[in-house]
Amino acid sequence: MPDTLSKPKYEVCLVGSGGVGTIASLVLTKSALARVTVVLRSKYNYVSEHGWEIDSVDHGKISRWKPYRVVRSAVEAATVERTTNAENKDVRDHAGQVKEVEYDYVVVATKALPSLNPVAKMISPVITPGKTTVVVIQNGIGIEQDIVKAYPGNVVMSSVSHIGSEVQEPNVVVQVGKDASKIGPHLHGGVDDSISMAKARSFVEMYVAGGAHTCELVSDIQTARWEKLLWNGTFNTVCALMRMDVGEMQRSKGRETLLVPMMWEIWRIAEAAGHAMPQSIVQWMAYRLPDDCAYRPSMLLDLENGRPMEVDVILGNALAKAREVGVETPVLSVVYNLLVLEEWKIGQRTAGET
């Protein structure tokens, strides 16, 4: 058994151990308040044997690091680890029916691809109704709704993470940007607000105890989401569409002709949806990076590598909200429709490969 507390305060299951998720699993483990089980799919074989090689601006260099448990699937995470094959076999027969482990928190740090990989379905084996709190650390807008719908008696929390961290093959995690996040409860009718608030507070305390750079408990996490969307809905999407890095986008004047108008559209949707931001934030978001910035946003990397992009949660859901609240989105809509064509192309290539 790994060298961790035998009786931690919280059982935590983390799904999606990329750059963001792996650092989160490290922070939660270091808090000594959590026993962390991580669900890994493609990397299971390698990481369960070798662990992670971490090089972190917050935590230093750590070699062969593993959380309490690494498993292949959410179903496996819900069962107690057996030491022999025979016993394992018994457990798998009960998979999906019996929950041997009841989790206090399930942390979702996957890429947000609701149509390919819906979160509510993905985490169902590790959810105990009325008990498990779901924490989503994902991009986009409106990502909590399907979870609330599937688990109406559970607390749902949402985290907006600003962290520069990526996985390099096969098991190296390089964190160059400090882990700064805002976390808040996603209040809904199925749970008393006081309970949602208390669960959120406990999680933030645990996350701070684990040595994150900053982790702030906020009452209105949606405003933080819209704030991040000012970047993700503009630089991230148009850099992808145009195969341009941030500096090229700025030097080409695309910032002025496209991104700033898009930012104002996002700003107006957020305002109409009850999440007003100061006007000055648009200027700040648009002009905070230098013109020689060679940063290639995540959606551009996804596009270049033929991977699915987070178009739905970043633009699709924002546009649905715009229609709901009656805000015009001429530029965002066109960029969205063009990115849908890029997704179609990626889908055609993927289909051709199988």
Next chain:
Amino acid sequence: MPDTLSKPKYEVCLVGSGGVGTIASLVLTKSALARVTVVLRSKYNYVSEHGWEIDSVDHGKISRWKPYRVVRSAVEAATVERTTNAENKDVRDHAGQVKEVEYDYVVVATKALPSLNPVAKMISPVITPGKTTVVVIQNGIGIEQDIVKAYPGNVVMSSVSHIGSEVQEPNVVVQVGKDASKIGPHLHGGVDDSISMAKARSFVEMYVAGGAHTCELVSDIQTARWEKLLWNGTFNTVCALMRMDVGEMQRSKGRETLLVPMMWEIWRIAEAAGHAMPQSIVQWMAYRLPDDCAYRPSMLLDLENGRPMEVDVILGNALAKAREVGVETPVLSVVYNLLVLEEWKIGQRTAGET
């Protein structure tokens, strides 16, 4: 001397001998009404020695074909051909000052790139004020204005060509689509309408006599231009931006989400500008080609080959007209701004090469 009439009815200078222009020079020559001088730049050396190899759906196969004269520049076109170097030298000293050849028609069939290669300046050596009629066979909208401004006493005509014809290196012209064009005078205050009309009629008669599939004299050539823009402003631009052929654009539903809305924007600009088209034309333009059509529009080929694109005359001028007549263009404007970024990228690469 080439085997042509020694005393033709018209002196014609043609600038821009690509797929469209070379067939036009052949048609005009075949009419036996014109003595055609063609200005060639990069291809001068090869074509002046070997002529063109033409394979045409209208004219059959013709080997080593040359017009009456092939010259290196408009300045050279304005001077009489000398047979010795000494004489040539004398003439060049007078270049731009003396016009030894006065042209009845100057036909412009270059790609329309007003900022890189303004037509009015390009043709100035072959224009005789008050005499030479300028015929533009180019894409886009508003391309006649600069010519009228530069030569206010000259007739200007404009042709909308539908011809499938391309140059394959070094000197092969393959024409697979019949040469069907509409030609009309661009009436303006500097010339009597009756004179403009008469010059246009003579040109069309000559073009028909030369064996073009069809060449129709129309009174409102601008409506024909807007009609062609329904295609060039939509399929041509978005296929380029998305690196998709026509069939991919249709199968991906980009036609419905982007192209049809753009067509209606163009339709409304044209209507407001006094060039109303039947509503049914949008449906026809959008749905006339099959979903497996692998056609790659010209702007896509330009983009893939890092060549300048006709963004200004196809979208820029249409958007300027939209502002003038007060028509909203939400989709066209975004596609235009994105293509401007593509042009910026091409410009950056070209700058890096020199």
